[in-house]
Amino acid sequence: MHISYKIMRVFFSLIFFGPLLCIVSCGRSGCFGGRGPADALLAQVEDYQLPNGLRVLLLPRGEAPVFTGVVQVRVGGIEEPPGKAGLAHMFEHMAFKGTPEIGTLNWEEESVLLTEIRQLDVQLTQLPVEAVAQRQALVNARNRRFQEARAVIASNELWSLFHNNGAAELNAFTGKDLTTYYARMPSDAVRLWVYLMSQMVHRPVMREFYAERDVVMEERRTSVDNNPSGQLFEALLRTAYTTSPYREMTIGSMEELQGLTMADAEAFHATYYHPERMVVAVVGHFDVKAAKTSIATFFGAIPPQSTPGARVVPPGGTVREADPPREPVQQAERRVEVTNDASPKVMIAYHKPTLPHRDDYLFDAIQYLLCHGESGRLIKYLERDRQMARHVGCWSSSPGSRLENLFIISAEPLEGHSTAAVVAEIETVLETFRTDLVSRDALRSVQKNLQADFLWELNDNESLAQQLAYFQTVAGDWRYAVTHSQIMATITAEELRDAALRRLQPHQRTIAVLRRP
Amino acid sequence: MRRLILAGVTGLCCWHATSFGAIGEAKKTLDALILHDQVVTEMPSVSEVHLKNGMRCFFIEDHLLPLVRFGLIFPAGEVYDPPEKFGLSAMLAAMLRSGGTRQHDAEWIDDTLDANAIKIEIRIEQELGIAGAQALTDDLDTALALFFELLYAPAYQDDRFAIMKGKMAEGVRRRNDQPAHMAQRIFQKVLYGEESPWAATPNLDSIDRITVEDLRALHATLFAPEQMLCAVAGDVAPASLVKRLEALMAQYPERPATQRVPPAVPVTGRPGLWVVPKEVPQSVITVGHVGPVRDDPDRYALVVMNEILGSPATFTSWLTRTIRTEQGLAYEAWSTLKFGPSTAPGMFYAHSKTRAETTAKTVVLLHDNIRKIHAGIDVRADEVDAMRSAILRRFIFQYADPYHLVSSIIRSIALGYPANYLDLYRAGIAAVTREDVRRAARTALHPDALTTVVVGDPAHVIAPLKALGPVNIYPLAGEK
Numbered sequence: 002m003h004i005s006y007k008i009m010r011v012f013f014s015l016i017f018f019g020p021l022l023c024i025v026s027c028g029r030s031g032c033f034g035g036r037g038p039a040d041a042l043l044a045q046v047e048d049y050q051l052p053n054g055l056r057v058l059l060l061p062r063g064e065a066p067v068f069t070g071v072v073q074v075r076v077g078g079i080e081e082p083p084g085k086a087g088l089a090h091m092f093e094h095m096a097f098k099g100t101p102e103i104g105t106l107n108w109e110e111e112s113v114l115l116t117e118i119r120q121l122d123v124q125l126t127q128l129p130v131e132a133v134a135q136r137q138a139l140v141n142a143r144n145r146r147f148q149e150a151r152a153v154i155a156s157n158e159l160w161s162l163f164h165n166n167g168a169a170e171l172n173a174f175t176g177k178d179l180t181t182y183y184a185r186m187p188s189d190a191v192r193l194w195v196y197l198m199s200q201m202v203h204r205p206v207m208r209e210f211y212a213e214r215d216v217v218m219e220e221r222r223t224s225v226d227n228n229p230s231g232q233l234f235e236a237l238l239r240t241a242y243t244t245s246p247y248r249e250m251t252i253g254s255m256e257e258l259q260g261l262t263m264a265d266a267e268a269f270h271a272t273y274y275h276p277e278r279m280v281v282a283v284v285g286h287f288d289v290k291a292a293k294t295s296i297a298t299f300f301g302a303i304p305p306q307s308t309p310g311a312r313v314v315p316p317g318g319t320v321r322e323a324d325p326p327r328e329p330v331q332q333a334e335r336r337v338e339v340t341n342d343a344s345p346k347v348m349i350a351y352h353k354p355t356l357p358h359r360d361d362y363l364f365d366a367i368q369y370l371l372c373h374g375e376s377g378r379l380i381k382y383l384e385r386d387r388q389m390a391r392h393v394g395c396w397s398s399s400p401g402s403r404l405e406n407l408f409i410i411s412a413e414p415l416e417g418h419s420t421a422a423v424v425a426e427i428e429t430v431l432e433t434f435r436t437d438l439v440s441r442d443a444l445r446s447v448q449k450n451l452q453a454d455f456l457w458e459l460n461d462n463e464s465l466a467q468q469l470a471y472f473q474t475v476a477g478d479w480r481y482a483v484t485h486s487q488i489m490a491t492i493t494a495e496e497l498r499d500a501a502l503r504r505l506q507p508h509q510r511t512i513a514v515l516r517r518p
Numbered sequence: 519m520r521r522l523i524l525a526g527v528t529g530l531c532c533w534h535a536t537s538f539g540a541i542g543e544a545k546k547t548l549d550a551l552i553l554h555d556q557v558v559t560e561m562p563s564v565s566e567v568h569l570k571n572g573m574r575c576f577f578i579e580d581h582l583l584p585l586v587r588f589g590l591i592f593p594a595g596e597v598y599d600p601p602e603k604f605g606l607s608a609m610l611a612a613m614l615r616s617g618g619t620r621q622h623d624a625e626w627i628d629d630t631l632d633a634n635a636i637k638i639e640i641r642i643e644q645e646l647g648i649a650g651a652q653a654l655t656d657d658l659d660t661a662l663a664l665f666f667e668l669l670y671a672p673a674y675q676d677d678r679f680a681i682m683k684g685k686m687a688e689g690v691r692r693r694n695d696q697p698a699h700m701a702q703r704i705f706q707k708v709l710y711g712e713e714s715p716w717a718a719t720p721n722l723d724s725i726d727r728i729t730v731e732d733l734r735a736l737h738a739t740l741f742a743p744e745q746m747l748c749a750v751a752g753d754v755a756p757a758s759l760v761k762r763l764e765a766l767m768a769q770y771p772e773r774p775a776t777q778r779v780p781p782a783v784p785v786t787g788r789p790g791l792w793v794v795p796k797e798v799p800q801s802v803i804t805v806g807h808v809g810p811v812r813d814d815p816d817r818y819a820l821v822v823m824n825e826i827l828g829s830p831a832t833f834t835s836w837l838t839r840t841i842r843t844e845q846g847l848a849y850e851a852w853s854t855l856k857f858g859p860s861t862a863p864g865m866f867y868a869h870s871k872t873r874a875e876t877t878a879k880t881v882v883l884l885h886d887n888i889r890k891i892h893a894g895i896d897v898r899a900d901e902v903d904a905m906r907s908a909i910l911r912r913f914i915f916q917y918a919d920p921y922h923l924v925s926s927i928i929r930s931i932a933l934g935y936p937a938n939y940l941d942l943y944r945a946g947i948a949a950v951t952r953e954d955v956r957r958a959a960r961t962a963l964h965p966d967a968l969t970t971v972v973v974g975d976p977a978h979v980i981a982p983l984k985a986l987g988p989v990n991i992y993p994l995a996g997e998k
Contacts, residue, residue, distance in 0.1 A: 038582070038583050038584055039583075042582070042583070062582075063582075063918075064562070065562070065914070065917060065918035065919075066914060067914055067915060067918045097833075100544075101544075102544040102545055102548065103548070151844075156839060156843050156844065157833045157834050157838075157839065157843055160832060160833040160834050161832075161834050161904070162548075162552070164831065164832040164833075164834060164908050165904045165907060165908045165911075166552065166553045166908075166911060167553070167908065167911030167912045167914070168912065169831075169912040169915040185915065187553075187911055187912070187914050189553055190553055192551050193551040193552070193553065196547065196548065196551055209843065211846070212843065212844065212845060212846035213846065214846070215845075215846025215847070216842055216843075216846050216848070216849055217849075218873075219800065219846070219847070219848050219849040219871065219872060219873065220849040222799050222800035222871070222873060223698075223800060223849055223850070223871050226798075226799045226800065227696070227697050227698070227798045227799065227800045227802075227871075228696060229695055229696070342695075342796070342797060343692075343695035343696070344688075344691060344692045344695055373632060374628070374631065374632035375616065375628035375631070375632060376628050376629045376632040376633075377632075384681070384685075385677075385681055388680070388681055388684060391685050391688055413688070413692070415684055415685075415688050416687070416688060416691055442633070445633075446632060446633045449633065449634065449635050450632070450635045452635070452654075453635030453654055454635075456583050456584065456585055456654065457585065457652070459583060460582075460583055460585055461919070
């Protein structure tokens with residue numbers, strides 16, 4: 002249950018949408034509780050709540066005059082209404098479009114046009130699909146307003162304000178679980194960062210909505226329709242899940258994207274962008290007093306409002322919304338094939354619980370044992386002993402961690418080896434997991450690597466800010482980073498065998514195969 | 519769902535109404551927060567040490583966490599690979615990392631590194647060789663000992679050589695799976711020519727021809743300490759590390775220095791329009807030409823120019839604005855400059871991805887923007903000022919991470935820049951004027967000699983592209 006931010010950083014993309022492609026290796030969060038350096042650093046975290054419920058985590062550190070600031074909102078694909086897959090991510094794009102003050106040349110004129118566009122949209126949703134001519138007339142009218150609005154907007158002014166003031170990185174990403182906005186900036190820009198970010202999540206204006214919807218559809222083409230691995234992952238989720246909100250990728254389907262409207266995005270914002278769902282995390286060298294004052298002024302101005310159905314989360318408890326559909330227990334193996342003009346690849350998924358269930362920790366360890374470095378068992382066996390595959394990988398909590406999720410194994414067969422043969426050999430390795438006990442050395446290695454990974458993540462403002470916000474949002478407490486490793490230290494070989502016996506059986510798997518037509 | 523939409527609309531109306539009067543106030547708030555000054559900082563203390571064996575090292579001590587990163591740059595490069603054995607350098611790098619050593623079996627090394635959470639990476643890029651290690655402070659000695667053993671005493675185990683050849687060949691077989699990867703490879707081939715070492719990629723024959731003897735011969739020309747640069751950041755004192763490095767490296771026989779001159783490239787390029795056939799819903803477009811060199815006197819002006827035209831650092835660039843924001847044609851629209859050595863100019867190119875139907879339209883927009891910045895009339899002084907100041911304000915990030923700083927110092931030196939290159943860079947950017955940007959664009963860009971490569975569905979993209987000029991079909995099947 003952990004995000005690898007190193008990988009994220011290489012993406013220029015405005016968002017990243019799916020755990021497979023960018024969030025990897027969920028699971029190794031750990032740090033070793035009780036060890037000096039990490040504890041000393043984390044003891045500096047200033048943790049408080051604004052009266053409106055927004056959580057603030059501040060960690061002043063380092064000498065270089067820079068900081069990373071993260072705003073994370075506990076809203077993602079899970080919260081989308083039926084038929085609106087992709088809305089959470091679409092909204093995230095819109096948050097960059099500005100506010101009534103930023104991004105406009107004449108708000109009075111622009112807001113009139115936006116109201117008209119919104120009304121045309123409502124009319125459009127009331128028309129049946131068969132009313133082709135009437136629908137087209139409404140779309141044309143909407144496009145005319147959109148063109149008129151162009152004359153009174155200052156495109157990308159929000160970006161300019163970040164960029165011209167020294168943002169080295171400005172980005173956001175949406176997943177099934179949450180939405181994150183962040184920037185790296187010079188220290189003297191901390192108050193500006195607070196102001197701009199607060200306005201993005203508090204008072205966004207849905208200007209240029211329909212052009213941006215086209216952008217998002219292009220993003221889907223890049224990451225799914227043009228990308229065989231993206232298609233395979235989409236097919237895997239749709240087969241492994243029948244009712245869970247995790248069934249659809251965050252980016253959404255082309256049909257549903259096509260149907261998203263400005264009003265959808267506004268409703269989504271009004272329903273979910275509430276301060277009690279937000280965490281602000283700032284890490285680096287910055288004026289803490291000034292930051293706190295600005296945060297109180299600008300984030301504090303967001304009115305408190307309870308999300309319907311949301312529960313107050315006890316400290317350290319799991320954050321879970323009321324009642325998303327529960328996935329029925331899988332009784333038999335499922336298979337799906339994707340054909341594409343690309344070389345074969347296979348992905349295998351097994352259902353598992355999410356945190357704080359003990360099995361979630363066990364699968365973090367299993368991921369390490371199977372797929373870590375060069376010595377992971379699957380890597381050793383498939384890539385070297387059998388020489389039949391490359392790019393063997395495991396993901397312990399996909400596609401998210403707020404709901405029951407999947408343990409996924411993927412591999413690319415080398416020429417001359419079938420995906421079926423690769424699947425059979427993966428099963429051979431899992432069979433040994435179900436029968437034999439893992440050695441003490443192997444367990445020690447898992448714990449050592451968890452410790453090292455955790456320290457390397459602390460080493461960087463951005464990954465640290467992301468971690469604090471992430472654990473606060475998903476685990477309900479940023480200290481999960483510490484407790485995770487304390488729990489990991491108690492894992493036994495018997496438990497691992499038991500987890501494999503209970504959850505890694507052939508009848509529990511979903512196999513997705515990519516092959517040529 | 520209906521209820522949600524209505525609630526949203528009402529909600530929005532309300533805050534429109536209330537926010538109206540507050541606009542003037544908010545504008546004032548914002549103006550007060552805008553920054554005008556460069557970020558002033560003292561560079562962290564970097565110590566430079568010449569080892570007894572001639573290796574030059576740059577250190578930053580940082581004891582906040584018990585972590586150390588260590589990196590080396592050594593003269594080497596894919597561009598020196600013999601064409602019939604292209605992939606040799608990549609294979610050597612991979613075999614140094616995973617082919618075992620004279621002292622230890624490969625499997626033992628992999629297990630030991632993983633068990634100790636030590637990461638070692640060795641790679642050879644077009645113009646440079648790079649090797650690095652990271653470890654917890656307690657494991658630094660183990661990490662360094664294995665690191666130099668891998669570099670200086672490779673065993674090229676047969677079993678690992680066969681595995682590596684199999685994986686590399688699989689990479690060749692899979693090279694046309696993803697249109698984005700195809701675009702990158704083929705644009706360079708069209709630009710420089712199939713035979714150019716600056717565009718070469720391994721093929722099944724060239725991989726097959728590589729022998730362990732070839733690896734040994736190449737290895738014998740690498741890793742002379744006096745030609746290497748090292749960078750270290752983290753929880754270790756330079757003085758003690760210098761002693762350890764000297765002792766470790768002295769265990770291995772001395773190695774002769776080897777001089778290399780990067781191969782020259784024809785600067786003409788191959789202007790025109792190419793389609794690489796691949797049935798995909800979205801075309802991948804690359805437009806550009808053979809580009810600038812590292813000692814170009816307009817270097818800094820070109821950096822500012824690209825910030826205006828298409829730097830991925832901002833959405834306010836001309837390419838993002840015209841292609842993405844205004845028309846929704848693409849998720850990505852950006853441009854970049856790769857500065858080459860003086861014998862071999864680098865590349866300037868712009869890139870976008872758009873659906874099949876809008877491919878020709880997007881190609882036209884890419885060309886138009888390049889033409890426009892070349893003409894220079896639309897380059898505004900305030901825009902130059904804003905971009906220059908943006909680059910200078912974010913320049914602090916060059917100094918923010920200790921390892922990033924020392925490793926970029928050695929990289930600059932290896933590419934022929936002076937050791938104080940970062941200072942020169944900052945001063946260079948600070949001096950750029952609108953006139954400089956216009957002159958640089960006029961000189962360095964060649965809008966009438968652009969090479970355009972489109973990976974896309976031939977059934978949908980060829981006809982509309984023909985309206986822009988003759989279309990060449992890239993012979994994918996004929997590629998080695």
